[in-house]
Amino acid sequence: MSDSDRTVLAGLQSIRSDLEDLYKDLRRNPELGLREHRTAKRASAALRGFGYEVTGGIGGTGVIGVLANGEGPVVMVRADMDALPVREQTALPYAYTLTVTGEDGTEQPVMHACGHDVHVACLIGCARLMAQAKDAWRGTFVALFQPSKENGDGAHAMINDGLTSKTPRPDVVLAQHVLPYPAGYVGTRCGPFLPAADSLRITVHGRGVHGSMPQAAVDPVVMAAMIVVRLQTIVSRELAATTPAVVTVGSIHAGTGPNVIPDSAVIQLNVRTYDDASRTHVLNAIERIVKAECEASRSPKAPRIEKITSFPPTVNEEAPTRRVAKAFAAHFGDDAHTIDLQTASEDMSEIPKAFGAPFTYWGIGGIDPGLYAQAAENGRIAQDIPVNHSPTFAPVTQPTLDTGVSALTVAALAWLGT
Numbered sequence: 001m002s003d004s005d006r007t008v009l010a011g012l013q014s015i016r017s018d019l020e021d022l023y024k025d026l027r028r029n030p031e032l033g034l035r036e037h038r039t040a041k042r043a044s045a046a047l048r049g050f051g052y053e054v055t056g057g058i059g060g061t062g063v064i065g066v067l068a069n070g071e072g073p074v075v076m077v078r079a080d081m082d083a084l085p086v087r088e089q090t091a092l093p094y095a096y097t098l099t100v101t102g103e104d105g106t107e108q109p110v111m112h113a114c115g116h117d118v119h120v121a122c123l124i125g126c127a128r129l130m131a132q133a134k135d136a137w138r139g140t141f142v143a144l145f146q147p148s149k150e151n152g153d154g155a156h157a158m159i160n161d162g163l164t165s166k167t168p169r170p171d172v173v174l175a176q177h178v179l180p181y182p183a184g185y186v187g188t189r190c191g192p193f194l195p196a197a198d199s200l201r202i203t204v205h206g207r208g209v210h211g212s213m214p215q216a217a218v219d220p221v222v223m224a225a226m227i228v229v230r231l232q233t234i235v236s237r238e239l240a241a242t243t244p245a246v247v248t249v250g251s252i253h254a255g256t257g258p259n260v261i262p263d264s265a266v267i268q269l270n271v272r273t274y275d276d277a278s279r280t281h282v283l284n285a286i287e288r289i290v291k292a293e294c295e296a297s298r299s300p301k302a303p304r305i306e307k308i309t310s311f312p313p314t315v316n317e318e319a320p321t322r323r324v325a326k327a328f329a330a331h332f333g334d335d336a337h338t339i340d341l342q343t344a345s346e347d348m349s350e351i352p353k354a355f356g357a358p359f360t361y362w363g364i365g366g367i368d369p370g371l372y373a374q375a376a377e378n379g380r381i382a383q384d385i386p387v388n389h390s391p392t393f394a395p396v397t398q399p400t401l402d403t404g405v406s407a408l409t410v411a412a413l414a415w416l417g418t
Contacts, residue, residue, distance in 0.1 A: 001331050004417030005410050007136035011129050012405060019125045019405065020397050024094040026117035030083030030110045032100065033148030034157070036061045039081045039120060043145045046124045050131035052143065055166050059157030063145040064167050067131060072139025073415040076170035076357075077408055078348055079116070079123035080149035086113040089391040114388045115178035115366060118395050120145065122176070122404030129409055130416075137416040142167050144351070152197075152309040155350035164354050172320050173352035173359040174411050176404065179342070180387045181365030182372040183400045186332050186407050187339025188325040188362045194314035195244075195272040196279050197345035200286065201308050202227070204294055205301035208263035220265035221254045223297045227267060227290055228252065234285045244341060245282055246272040272343055274313055311345035312353075314361050321360040327414040328362075331406065339363050344388060362411075364403050366395030 022042075031039055040061040047054045047065030056063045061081070085102070087109035088095045099107040127143045144167075148154030181187065204227070206220030228249050235245045247269065254265035271286070273279040287305055294303050328336040342363065352359035365372075367385055375384040386392040 002413065002417055004136045004413045005331055008129050008133040008409055008413060009406060011132045012125075012402065015125060015128055016402065019121050019401050022124060023117055023121040023397060023401060026120055027092070027112050028094045028096055030096050030112045030117070031081070032085065032108075032110055033082040033151040033154060034060045036081040036147050040145060040147070043081075043120060043124060047127060047143060050128050052127065052131070058163055058166060059147060059154065059159070059161040061147040062154070062158040062161070062163070064163070065127060065143040066167055067127070067141045069134050069140065070138045073171040074140040074142060074168045075412045075415050076142040076144055076167070076173045077123055077126065077412060078144045078146055078173060078175040078351060079119035080146045080154065080348070081116055081120055082148050082150050082154065083110050083116065084113045084150055084389060085109060086111040086389065086391050088113070090394040092394055111391065113390060113393050114150065115393070115395055116149070118178045118366060118400060118404055119176070121401060122408055125401065125405035126408040126412065129405065130412065136418060137413060138418055139416040140168055141412060141416065142170060146348070146351070149347055152311050152347050155347040159350060159354045163351070169355050170352070170357045172415055173355070173357050174324070174408065175348050175359070175361045176407055177346075177361070177363055178366040178395050178400060178404065179363040180367055180385050181363065182367050182369040183365045183396050183398070184335050184369060184403055185337060185365030186328050186335060186362060186403060187337045188321055188328060188360070189339045190316055190318045190321045192274040192313060192315050192341065193339075193361060194342050194344060194346050195274045196313040197309070197311040198271045198279070198283060199308040199310070200269050200271070201306045202267040202269070202290055203264055203304040204267070204290070205264050205299050205303065206262070206297070207300055209261050211259035211261055214261060217261040218298050218300060219261050220263065221261070223293060223299065224252055224254060224265040224267050226297070227293045230289045230293065231269065231286065234282055234289075238281065238285055239278060243278050244274055245278055246343060247282065247286070268308070272345065274341070311347050312349050314346050314349050316360045317358045320358050323414050324360050324362065324411045327410050328407065331410045362407070364400070364407055366400045368396045
């Protein structure tokens with residue numbers, strides 16, 4: 001551990017209780033994407049209290065805090081703030097069990113089912129420690145709280161609202177995510193880490209008739225079924241066995257009754273790929289298969305293929321990743337690992353791209369270590385360990401928060417430490 005790490009992290013014990021209370025408050029008050037007003041207000045107030053220059057309302061609810069501390073590098077650390085429309089089933093005393101009114105006027109459950117409450121608390125903790133120990137580092141520390149990561153539009157919202165003109169250009173951008181690994185674990189990875197994610201809505205058209213007269217129909221239900229089956233051959237028969245990719249059909253909607261053949265069907269699907277070549281191949285294959293099946297089925301109208309959301313791949317650059325990995329090894333010892341490829345997706349990389357800055361992104365564990373060890377011993381990790389977006393996903397307060405704060409701080413000091 002460096003002298004800077006030791007000096008800055010010496011304050012962690014004194015703020016631990018405050019951070020635990022903050023984390024529980026954030027979990028108790030989750031907010032959906034671009035509606036994180038309370039969370040943004042809490043982050044802004046905390047940063048101002050620590051002496052940061054704060055700008056809020058970027059891209060709707062985004063917040064940045066800048067702490068200049070002499071000549072030196074500029075390090076930006078990002079945390080996402082939004083929750084998910086999931087009903088919490090953890091039975092925690094600080095769980096949120098009410099509903100909110102969605103944009104369509106319907107009542108929706110809401111839950112921090114992905115750990116963004118951990119991310120916010122850890123960045124606030126890191127920002128506080130950096131402000132309390134300015135003699136131990138030089139440069140500029142930028143804390144960025146991003147909205148609407150889950151919708152894939154939060155980073156662009158901040159960028160389109162002039163983010164790059166509201167803060168010094170960073171020399172490096174850092175971020176982390178809590179994952180279903182044992183708490184205390186930290187994992188870095190050079191190169192591809194998270195995949196690109198593209199969600200599509202496909203509408204195929206038929207000719208609707210009475211269910212008793214199928215000879216007069218062009219049945220879009222059969223058409224959709226054949227498309228779904230054929231889509232499963234893209235990964236298994238068009239990509240090399242060593243090329244990871246996922247094509248998942250999550251939704252099919254058609255018709256209103258058992259004896260009516262409808263005139264259209266809607267398929268919604270999601271694609272995960274780790275490089276531009278496989279991404280292009282899979283998306284082109286989907287379009288080819290859909291069009292070919294519609295033609296084979298005598299569809300009276302061309303299909304409509306719409307992209308609903310799109311996330312870029314997260315590809316960690318080697319130099320900053322190796323620097324962070326070295327710092328983690330020195331601080332965390334055997335708890336510092338090389339992490340496997342993950343299948344969730346992020347829009348975080350759009351922020352360093354907008355600045356033309358390098359970045360690295362890592363994972364920390366949030367699962368009770370005893371529970372994880374027991375599941376591993378029984379060969380039941382997949383069955384017994386809640387994952388992100390599960391209604392039972394609940395990172396343990398400690399050592400998750402200590403690890404997350406320490407990881408952000410140690411990583412930042414790898415550039416800023418004296």
